[in-house]
Amino acid sequence: MDLTGARWRTSTRSGANNGACVEVxxxxxxxxxxxxxxxxxxxxxxxxxxxxxTFVSGLRHP
Structure with a gap:
């Protein structure tokens, strides 16, 4: 899969996790x-x- 052009970001809530987060x-x-x-x-x-x-909505409204 060609990922050229993908702009990766992390959640603003991931700062306190010492790098234990995902990028989207x-x-x-x-x-x-x-x-x-x-x-x-x-x-x-x-x-x-x-x-x-659907996934993100489920996280916000369990």
């Missing part, structure tokens, strides 16, 4: 990418935008 790139058409901040070359999870919205 949601600027590529049709997919949302997630990776471990501590192991950026260790693999990337790929979600559809709809699946990602």
């Amino acid at each position: 790139a949601d600027n590529l058409p049709g997919r949302v990418l997630v990776r471990d901040t501590k192991d950026r070359d260790g693999g990337t999870l790929t979600f559809t935008p709809a699946t990602w919205r």
